[in-house]
Amino acid sequence: MFKAPMALIMAMAVSVCSGSVNAEERVRSLQVGKLTVGQGQPAIIVSTSGEDETKVLQEAEQVARTQEADILELRVDKLVFATDAAKVTALGQAVRKRLNGKPLLLTFRTKPEGGEKAPDDAAYTELYQQWLEAGFADLIDIEMRIGEAEVRKLIDFAHQHRVATIVSYHDFNGTPSNEAMLQRLEQQAQYGADVLKLAVMPKTPEDVNRLTSITWQMRQRSDRPLLTMAMGGQGTVTRLSGEIYGSNLTFGSMGSASAPGQIDVKVLHQTMAALHKANSPSQ
Numbered sequence: 033m034f035k036a037p038m039a040l041i042m043a044m045a046v047s048v049c050s051g052s053v054n055a056e057e058r059v060r061s062l063q064v065g066k067l068t069v070g071q072g073q074p075a076i077i078v079s080t081s082g083e084d085e086t087k088v089l090q091e092a093e094q095v096a097r098t099q100e101a102d103i104l105e106l107r108v109d110k111l112v113f114a115t116d117a118a119k120v121t122a123l124g125q126a127v128r129k130r131l132n133g134k135p136l137l138l139t140f141r142t143k144p145e146g147g148e149k150a151p152d153d154a155a156y157t158e159l160y161q162q163w164l165e166a167g168f169a170d171l172i173d174i175e176m177r178i179g180e181a182e183v184r185k186l187i188d189f190a191h192q193h194r195v196a197t198i199v200s201y202h203d204f205n206g207t208p209s210n211e212a213m214l215q216r217l218e219q220q221a222q223y224g225a226d227v228l229k230l231a232v233m234p235k236t237p238e239d240v241n242r243l244t245s246i247t248w249q250m251r252q253r254s255d256r257p258l259l260t261m262a263m264g265g266q267g268t269v270t271r272l273s274g275e276i277y278g279s280n281l282t283f284g285s286m287g288s289a290s291a292p293g294q295i296d297v298k299v300l301h302q303t304m305a306a307l308h309k310a311n312s313p314s315q
Contacts, residue, residue: 059280060255062226064196065135065170067102069227070257073304074274074282076297077137079105081287083112085123092130094286100301101286103171105137108159109147114140115155117162124168137198138169145175145202153178160186164193173198173229176220187224198259199225207232207239207262213246221254227281229259234266243270244277251278271295272303276311 059070069075078101082088088106095104106127113119128136140156141147151159160172174186176199183199190197199220207213213230220228228250234240240262247260257280262270271282271294282304284297295303 058251058255058278059257062196062257064103066133067135070280072275073301073308074280075102076100076282076284076300076304077103077105078284078286078297079139080107081110083110085126088123089126089130091286092127096130096132096134098286098297100297101134101284103135103137103281104131105139105173105283106169107147108138108140109142109149114149115151115159117159120159121163121166121168124163124166128168135170136168137171137173138163139173141173142175142177144177145200146204153182157182157186161189164190164195167193169195171196171198171227173200174225175199176201176216176223180219180223183223183225191224196226197224198227198229199223200229200231200259202231204233204263207234207242210242210246213243214249217246217250217258217260218253221256225256227257227259228254231261231263232267233264234262237266240267240270243267244273247274247277247279257281268295271300273307275304275308 061068061070067075078095080088080091082091092104095101106124108114108120111120124138140159142156143150156178163169172190172195174183174197176183187197201216217228217230232243234243243260243262247258250258258278259281260270260279261267261282274280274282282300283294284300285294286297
């Protein structure tokens with residue numbers, strides 16, 4: 033779990049926020065269930081890590097009780113029955129009931145993007161379509177690697193079922209060029225995604241700076257909510273300071289982290305609150 037003295041947190045808040053322009057004014061808000069994404073502090077997503085129904089339902093109940101957690105991500109790929117559409121549907125419906133109105137993000141993270149399973153693209157698309165028809169998700173994550181035609185197909189299908197979409201790209205090996213990162217985010221917007229997601233692995237502090245710079249550049253070009261992060265220890269600051277650069281969602285952990293560099297949800301919320309206060313016009 034990430035820990036930092038409050039004095040250090042506040043010093044970072046002042047340093048990061050000094051001279052910044054409020055990115056919130058540039059965002060078109062997205063309503064996901066009862067949650068409004070794109071205004072104020074970034075929404076915090078907590079991912080499940082359980083492999084069976086019992087563990088996942090316990091995690092859902094914990095998220096429902098935790099004020100700092102805004103969205104539960106059901107990581108289907110971690111389940112032992114991940115490709116059993118009927119079992120996942122039954123679990124998803126049970127999870128939804130336990131969330132007390134908090135949004136449910138449905139994600140099948142594949143091995144090429146850091147996940148646990150490797151269905152072919154046709155199976156991946158078919159599973160998502162079945163779950164969308166079942167109607168238990170508020171938001172789904174679609175990997176842009178499956179190609180424009182399939183991404184657009186899933187986005188349209190999701191929207192027909194009144195489900196919002198994240199289109200995502202992950203690079204666990206490094207940080208692409210500035211041009212490549214910006215191009216991927218712009219493609220996601222062109223496909224019609226409701227939220228644009230980019231996660232990269234920095235090798236140096238300069239890689240972290242490039243990720244935040246690209247986030248801000250994309251904020252000037254698009255009014256859609258962004259979810260960007262540099263992973264690992266060096267990238268931790270990007271999970272904290274997204275509000276400053278234009279990223280509107282972030283991931284926190286409750287127990288096992290779903291990606292390298294995640295921070296305990298309570299510490300994350302406290303730190304972002306300090307940054308938000310430091311960045312408010314009255315400060």
